[in-house]
Amino acid sequence: MNKFEQLIDALQHGTGIARSKAAAELGKLRDKKASGFLIKALSDTNGSVRSNAAYALAELGEKKAVPHLIETLKDPEEWTRKSAAKALGLLGAKEAVEPLKKLLDDASFTVRKNAIRSLGQIGGPEARESLLRASSGQDDVVAHLAKEAIKNLKT
Numbered sequence: 001m002n003k004f005e006q007l008i009d010a011l012q013h014g015t016g017i018a019r020s021k022a023a024a025e026l027g028k029l030r031d032k033k034a035s036g037f038l039i040k041a042l043s044d045t046n047g048s049v050r051s052n053a054a055y056a057l058a059e060l061g062e063k064k065a066v067p068h069l070i071e072t073l074k075d076p077e078e079w080t081r082k083s084a085a086k087a088l089g090l091l092g093a094k095e096a097v098e099p100l101k102k103l104l105d106d107a108s109f110t111v112r113k114n115a116i117r118s119l120g121q122i123g124g125p126e127a128r129e130s131l132l133r134a135s136s137g138q139d140d141v142v143a144h145l146a147k148e149a150i151k152n153l154k155t
Contacts, residue, residue, distance in 0.1 A: 003029070004026075004029060004031055004033070004034070007022045007025050007026050007029070007034075008022070008026075008034070008037055010022035011023055011026065011037055011038075011041055011049075012037070016045075016046040016048065016049065017048075019041070019044060019046060019049045020046060020048040020049045020051075020052050021052075023038060023041050023049050023052035023053040023056050024052040024055070024056060026038060026056050027052070027055060027056025027057070027058075027059035027060060028056075028059065030059065030060060031060075032060055032061075032062065034056070034060065035057065035060060035062045035064065035065065038053045038056050038057050038060070038062075038065070039053075039057065039062075039064075039065050039068050041053035042054060042057075042068050042069070042071075042072050047075070047076075047077035047079060047080050048079070050072065050075060050077070050080040050083075051077070051079045051080045051082070051083040052083070054069055054072055054080065054083040054084045054086075054087045055083045055086065055087055057069065057087055057091075058086065058087035058088075058090040058091055061091065062091070063091060063093075065087075065091075066088065066091060066093045066095060066096065067095075069084045069087050069088050069091075069093070069096070070084075070088065070093075070095070070096050070099050072084035073085060073088075073096075073099050073100070073102075073103060078106075078107075078108035078110060078111050079110070081103065081106065081108070081111045082108070082110045082111050082114045085100060085103055085111060085114040085115045085117075085118050086114045086117070086118060088100060088118050088122070089114070089117055089118025089119070089120070089121035089122060090118075090121065092121065092122055093122065094122055094124060096118070096122065097119065097122055097124065097126045097127050097130070098126070100115045100118055100119050100122075100127075100130075101115075101119070101126075101130040103115035104116065104130065104133075104134050104137075104142070109141065109142075112139070112142050112145075113141075113142070113145055116131065116134060116142065116145045116146050116149050117145070117149065119131055119149060120148075120149030120150070120152055120153055123153050127153070128150065128153055131146045131149050131150045131153070132146075132150065134146035135147045135150060
């Protein structure tokens with residue numbers, strides 16, 4: 001069994017820790033054959049597995065994962081939402097702007113921060129509008145991050 005097959009086996013049948021590590025390692029291998037397995041792992045019972053799978057899909061540059069990552073923005077665990085938000089930004093997923101905008105009011109600072117960063121990475125008029133609104137909001141840290149993201153917008 002080669003390394004890829006070992007990781008897929010661990011992702012499907014390992015303990016929570018083994019599944020989580022396998023998801024992270026599969027992203028680092030950059031083998032798109034892992035995509036379907038990682039998309040399925042977005043529904044794992046373990047939040048760490050879901051979080052690592054979301055980021056691994058971004059590492060693979062897997063655009064077909066975008067609808068699944070958008071759905072993962074609703075995950076009950078903040079680190080999973082954070083990873084999905086980050087992945088969508090790295091993938092430049094324009095269709096994620098609206099769902100990412102909703103995360104600007106998330107209870108978790110980490111999630112809000114990653115939503116802002118991703119909106120900045122995705123760019124476009126809709127993202128700019130959301131960042132402008134966030135830049136004058138009541139959360140000073142979020143407002144500052146939004147202003148920084150606006151400065152760095154490419155579009």
